[in-house]
Amino acid sequence: xxxxxxKPDPNLTTPDEGxxxxxxxxxxxxxxxxEGEDDDDEATASKPQTREDAAASRANAQNLFRxxxxxxxxxxxHDVIVKGNEKTKDHVIEAEVEGVRQATTLQELLEAANVAxxxxxxxxxxxSVKITLDAGPPELPxxxxxxxxxxxxxxxxxxxxVTSTKSQARSSTLExxxxxxxxxxxxDIWDSSLAYGCDNSGExxxxxxxxxxxxxxxxxxxxLYLSTQDWLKFSSYRxxxxxxxxxxxxxxxxxxxxxxxxxxxxxxxxxASRTIRRQIGHSLVSDLKYTFKVDERxxxxxxxxxxxxxxxxxxGGLVPDSRTLRFLRQEIDLKYAVPLGFYRSALNFxxxxxxxxxxxxxxxxxxxxxxxxxFLGGNISxxxxxxxxxxxWGFKTRGLGPNEPRREAEDDKSGDAYExxxxxxxxxxxxxxxxxxxxxxxxxxxxxxxxxxxxxxxxMAELSxxxxxxxxxxxxxxxxxxxxxAGIVLPTSLFRMELNYCHIVKxxxxxxxxxxxxxxxxxxxx
Amino acid sequence: MEGDQxxxxxxxxxxxxxxxxxxxxxxCLPAYIYLKLAQLPFQLAFNSTxxxxxxxxxxxxxxxVAYNNDDGGVIEKLKKDGVVNLDSQLQSLPDYLxxxxxxxxxxxxxxxxxxxxxxxGVSAWKIYYSDLPWVISKVxxxxxxxxxxxxxxxxxxxxxxxxxxxxxxxxxxYEALSTRLGEQKxxxxxxxxxxxxxxxxxxxxxxxxxxxxxxxxxxxxEHGNLVRYAEKLKLEFLEAPSSSSSPPLHSFPSSFSRxxxxxxxxxxxxxxxxxxxxxxxxxxxxxxxFLAVVIYLSVMGxxxxxxxxxxxxx
Numbered sequence: 001x002x003x004x005x006x007k008p009d010p011n012l013t014t015p016d017e018g019x020x021x022x023x024x025x026x027x028x029x030x031x032x033x034x035e036g037e038d039d040d041d042e043a044t045a046s047k048p049q050t051r052e053d054a055a056a057s058r059a060n061a062q063n064l065f066r067x068x069x070x071x072x073x074x075x076x077x078h079d080v081i082v083k084g085n086e087k088t089k090d091h092v093i094e095a096e097v098e099g100v101r102q103a104t105t106l107q108e109l110l111e112a113a114n115v116a117x118x119x120x121x122x123x124x125x126x127x128s129v130k131i132t133l134d135a136g137p138p139e140l141p142x143x144x145x146x147x148x149x150x151x152x153x154x155x156x157x158x159x160x161x162v163t164s165t166k167s168q169a170r171s172s173t174l175e176x177x178x179x180x181x182x183x184x185x186x187x188d189i190w191d192s193s194l195a196y197g198c199d200n201s202g203e204x205x206x207x208x209x210x211x212x213x214x215x216x217x218x219x220x221x222x223x224l225y226l227s228t229q230d231w232l233k234f235s236s237y238r239x240x241x242x243x244x245x246x247x248x249x250x251x252x253x254x255x256x257x258x259x260x261x262x263x264x265x266x267x268x269x270x271x272a273s274r275t276i277r278r279q280i281g282h283s284l285v286s287d288l289k290y291t292f293k294v295d296e297r298x299x300x301x302x303x304x305x306x307x308x309x310x311x312x313x314x315x316g317g318l319v320p321d322s323r324t325l326r327f328l329r330q331e332i333d334l335k336y337a338v339p340l341g342f343y344r345s346a347l348n349f350x351x352x353x354x355x356x357x358x359x360x361x362x363x364x365x366x367x368x369x370x371x372x373x374x375f376l377g378g379n380i381s382x383x384x385x386x387x388x389x390x391x392x393w394g395f396k397t398r399g400l401g402p403n404e405p406r407r408e409a410e411d412d413k414s415g416d417a418y419e420x421x422x423x424x425x426x427x428x429x430x431x432x433x434x435x436x437x438x439x440x441x442x443x444x445x446x447x448x449x450x451x452x453x454x455x456x457x458x459x460m461a462e463l464s465x466x467x468x469x470x471x472x473x474x475x476x477x478x479x480x481x482x483x484x485x486a487g488i489v490l491p492t493s494l495f496r497m498e499l500n501y502c503h504i505v506k507x508x509x510x511x512x513x514x515x516x517x518x519x520x521x522x523x524x525x526x
Numbered sequence: 527m528e529g530d531q532x533x534x535x536x537x538x539x540x541x542x543x544x545x546x547x548x549x550x551x552x553x554c555l556p557a558y559i560y561l562k563l564a565q566l567p568f569q570l571a572f573n574s575t576x577x578x579x580x581x582x583x584x585x586x587x588x589x590x591v592a593y594n595n596d597d598g599g600v601i602e603k604l605k606k607d608g609v610v611n612l613d614s615q616l617q618s619l620p621d622y623l624x625x626x627x628x629x630x631x632x633x634x635x636x637x638x639x640x641x642x643x644x645x646x647g648v649s650a651w652k653i654y655y656s657d658l659p660w661v662i663s664k665v666x667x668x669x670x671x672x673x674x675x676x677x678x679x680x681x682x683x684x685x686x687x688x689x690x691x692x693x694x695x696x697x698x699x700y701e702a703l704s705t706r707l708g709e710q711k712x713x714x715x716x717x718x719x720x721x722x723x724x725x726x727x728x729x730x731x732x733x734x735x736x737x738x739x740x741x742x743x744x745x746x747x748e749h750g751n752l753v754r755y756a757e758k759l760k761l762e763f764l765e766a767p768s769s770s771s772s773p774p775l776h777s778f779p780s781s782f783s784r785x786x787x788x789x790x791x792x793x794x795x796x797x798x799x800x801x802x803x804x805x806x807x808x809x810x811x812x813x814x815x816f817l818a819v820v821i822y823l824s825v826m827g828x829x830x831x832x833x834x835x836x837x838x839x840x
Contacts, residue, residue: 262662270581270593277539277584277591281575282666284659323659408589 064106072105078136078143084150087185088125093148095212096120097131100146109133113146120150123211124189125182127151156181162494187211203227221247234398236272236406236421237280239371240264257289263325263371273404273421275465279370284324287316293386301384301496301522302436302450302489303337304346310387316372322360327372329356331388344450345437350382352389353429358464367465373424376400376458377512381498382432384522389430392458393520394483394502398422399512401460420510425460427471432456436489448491454500457482482506483513495523536561536568540583541653543572545735548764550653552637552731554583557600560723561585562763564610577654578666578673585609601720612719622721625706625713628699629724635678636696637728639689640742642674649735697745704749711758722759729756 067073077100082093097116103109113131120129128151136143158179177193189209196202205225212218222244229239243261250256263283267276290313297306310333317326333352340346354374358366374388377395385391392400403420436452438445459480461471487500498520504513538561540554548570549555561568573582585592585600592603605611616622641650647667654670655663675681680688703713703725712718713725729752736743746752 270591270596274586277586278571278573280579280581281573282577282658282662283575284662321659323657405589407591 068106072107074104074142075106075109076136076143077101077103077109077146078140079145081134081145081147082150083147085152087152087182088150088187089185092123092185092187092211093120093150096123097146097148109144109146116148120148123187125153125187127153153181156183197229201227201229218251219249223247231398232267232269234375234422235370235424236269236276237265237267237370240266241285243285253292253294255291255293257291259285259287259289261285265370271407271409271419273406273423275367275404275423276370276421278367283369284321285316286319286324287314287327288318289314291387295386297335297337300386301491302448303335303348303383304344304436305337305339307334307336308386309334312387314372317360325369325372326360326363327356327358327368329372330354333387333389335383335386340435343438343440344445345435348383348434348436349432350434351429351431352387353427354388355427355463357426364464364468365466368426368463370424373426374401374428374460375422375424376428376430376460379518379520381496381520381522382430382456383434383436384496389428389458389460391520392430392481392483393432393454393456393485393500394504394513394515394518395458395481395507396512398424400458400481400507401425401428402462403510422512423462426463426467428458428460430456430458450489451486452489452498453484453486455482455484479508480506481508481511481513495521497521536566536585536587537571538568538583538585539571539573541572541577542574542657544652544656545649547730547734549583550649550731550735551582552641552727552735553580553594555727555731556720556724557583557585557594559726559764560601560604560612560720561610563718563723563759564612565763566610574657577658578670601723605720612717612723613721616714616717616719619714621706622714625703625721628702629721629728632695632699633725633728636692636699636742637731638674639678639680639692640732640736640740642671643678643680644689644742645737645740647671648737653735693741693745696742700746700749700752704752707751707755709751709754711755718759718763726756726759729753730760 064073080094080097080100082090085093096119097113099115100109100112103112113133117129117131120126130149132147132149134145134147136145158181159177160179161174161176174197175193175195177191179189179191181189183190187210191207191209192205193207194202194204203225205223205227207221207223210220212220223246224244225241227241231237231239241261241263243259243263245257245259245261247255247257261284263285265276265280265283267280272280292311293309295306295308295310297303297308310331312329312331314327314329316329317324331352331354333350335348335350338347338349356368356372356374357363358368360366374390375398376389376392377399378391378397380391382391382393399422401422402425403422406419406421432454433456434452434454436450438450444450457480459476461467461476463471482505483502484505485500485502487498490497490499498518500518500520501516502518503515507513538557540549540558541551542549544550547555549558549572558570568585576582580595581593583594583600585604590607592600592607592609594600597603597606605613613622641647650670651663651667655667658666678688678692707713710716712722714721729746732740732743732746733753733756
């Protein structure tokens with residue numbers, strides 16, 4: 001569904017004035033024609049028009065156009081008339097077109113009507129939306145009635161398959177969902193979904209989306225989910241969670257969310273390392289999350305201009321019961337893209353960091369929950385991932401950072417060193433620089449295939465469980481991992497694929513990284 | 527097993543302490559007692575968030591881990607891997623297996639029944655769920671109660687018969703063990719075995735954890751020599767001050783005739799005879815030390831003065 005926080009397509013709101021006026025005038029003319037043809041339309045007072053009347057209307061419209069070109073044309077909206085909604089409540093539609101009432105000139109009115117049109121389409125419950133301007137009552141000059149005509153979706157059921165990057169799973173996921181739209185006429189969308197991630201994670205869930213909560217312009221989402229994340233290969237544990245999450249988009253940049261979940265960590269292989277063994281068990285998570293997001297980049301898949309900033313703050317355990325998981329978590333992500341002017345090249349910079357720590361009695365000696373820790377590496381590109389340190393070219397999923405030996409295997413085949421678990425870090429920092437450019441050949445340019453060279457660096461450390469005593473900044477800087485490389489980017493309609501050659505410049509013992517060719521898949525972060 | 531792990535230390539991970547026991551879980555207590563009987567120094571760590579796991583208790587040192595669901599239990603695994611084996615020459619004895627069957631099947635069954643069904647899980651709630659939020663606790667409690675009933679083969683139609691059978695077997699087992707034990711210190715001659723660990727764990731749990739109204743507890747208290755056997759072993763092996771860095775254990779009640787479900791704060795404030803004895807001995811020791819220092823100073827002070835005079839002369 002369209003994200004209402006997104007801006008309307010700039011092509012609709014800031015085009016040449018002449019173009020939009022002509023489009024709108026065509027709409028008005030079409031409406032006149034339509035009114036002329038539709039004998040059943042009782043709301044219109046127009047009489048069937050002859051060719052001479054049509055010519056007169058056109059002349060009037062052209063006069064109006066000339067007036068608009070000279071000075072603002074004052075107008076006042078008298079009434080908003082909604083037609084075509086049988087199931088949808090009037091107030092749902094009127095709330096989305098509220099902006100037209102504030103218009104004082106025809107130019108402002110046309111722009112507001114465009115925005116309202118976009119908002120109504122974004123509700124995703126109508127097959128078509130048409131907003132037209134009709135003359136107001138004859139006794140009130142310079143007034144207009146805004147007529148909103150909607151055609152509700154004939155079949156309320158819709159299925160879709162999307163790819164996205166779930167912030168929890170830190171990898172690309174494929175999600176199939178079945179949606180039932182507008183059951184109660186409040187623009188409500190109910191969906192059941194099945195998602196599968198590249199890292200063997202899965203989720204089944206039921207969700208509800210409301211465009212407005214109690215009349216406030218804040219889209220509300222709620223979700224009941226059962227999810228499994230399988231980290232056996234990397235960290236010797238599997239995480240299952242049954243929970244409910246609620247989210248409110250307070251405004252374009254601010255989002256508040258709450259999650260209550262029963263989380264269970266198990267190790268069916270019984271090969272986990274010491275830190276993971278201590279974490280196995282049940283926990284109740286009750287956490288509040290606030291996200292501030294500004295994305296002024298011109299594209300999330302190939303940004304060439306602009307910046308983005310995301311800050312996510314989480315506090316867990318905000319209930320009187322001290323037995324729920326108590327933690328604090330903060331992530332920051334800043335990206336900046338500078339256009340260089342030739343071959344559509346751009347320099348992208350990014351830095352992101354995060355820290356988590358338990359709170360409550362005995363917080364210094366208590367280890368943070370492994371589910372809340374940071375893990376770096378994986379098959380996503382740092383250029384696209386928004387929100388917190390996660391990706392580093394050349395390093396495999398959960399392939400760097402604090403690690404511990406696993407339990408010794410009973411059948412000691414080779415006598416070599418045992419495999420290791422990556423247990424995550426309480427503090428993580430990553431930075432990258434990426435220079436992207438078009439290829440000289442037109443064939444590549446037409447398909448959006450371009451090249452890039454990049455460099456990235458990152459590091460993590462444990463702080464909780466008394467390990468902050470061993471943390472020093474010089475040691476943290478000394479153990480920074482880094483890689484450089486170059487590659488080809490192939491954008492598709494679902495995701496951005498990169499085929500890169502990475503050279504690992506610096507890594508630590510036991511890191512899962514090696515120089516070579518790698519594929520990454522990234523989707524615009526949700 | 528290789529002997530490299532001496533440097534890394536031994537840790538036993540169990541469920542949390544309660545009711546005056548170092549660990550109140552009836553599956554974890556035998557392993558704890560076994561290591562104490564073997565006088566192996568170890569640390570105790572707790573996991574109180576996984577009540578429905580059969581991995582606990584587990585023993586670890588370095589990268590070696592012995593889980594409870596490996597090879598017949600932690601104790602069997604420790605024996606098999608050569609970490610500590612108290613039964614090395616006992617397994618060939620004719621009555622070893624029969625005693626083992628009595629303790630590990632009839633008595634264990636009776637304890638499981640009494641914990642989850644007979645006393646309606648009153649004690650189980652404190653042992654397993656006191657560190658988990660209410661929602662999770664409730665669901666897991668019902669789940670574990672159901673699983674215990676399934677394991678014991680209890681259904682609505684046969685619940686009374688099964689209860690009679692379980693209590694009858696427990697009575698017979700107590701009778702047999704009481705006769706076998708007499709006034710001996712251990713079940714087998716004068717050396718501890720894993721069966722002592724299991725049996726002592728059963729007695730301590732039955733007396734200290736199960737409520738006074740428990741039928742099983744009443745049956746056990748009829749055998750005075752079993753109670754005395756448990757007291758003696760507890761005093762010698764479980765209450766002795768440990769030289770390792772293990773956390774301090776809760777004090778044990780001196781007499782088992784008191785209430786089994788004693789809150790922690792009460793046990794801390796009650797002074798037992800053992801504590802008083804210990805404090806007296808400590809006072810004597812300190813006084814003796816002080817006296818020795820005084821004597822040393824007074825004697826050596828005279829000698830040094832002489833030396834100084836001698837040096838001055840030079």
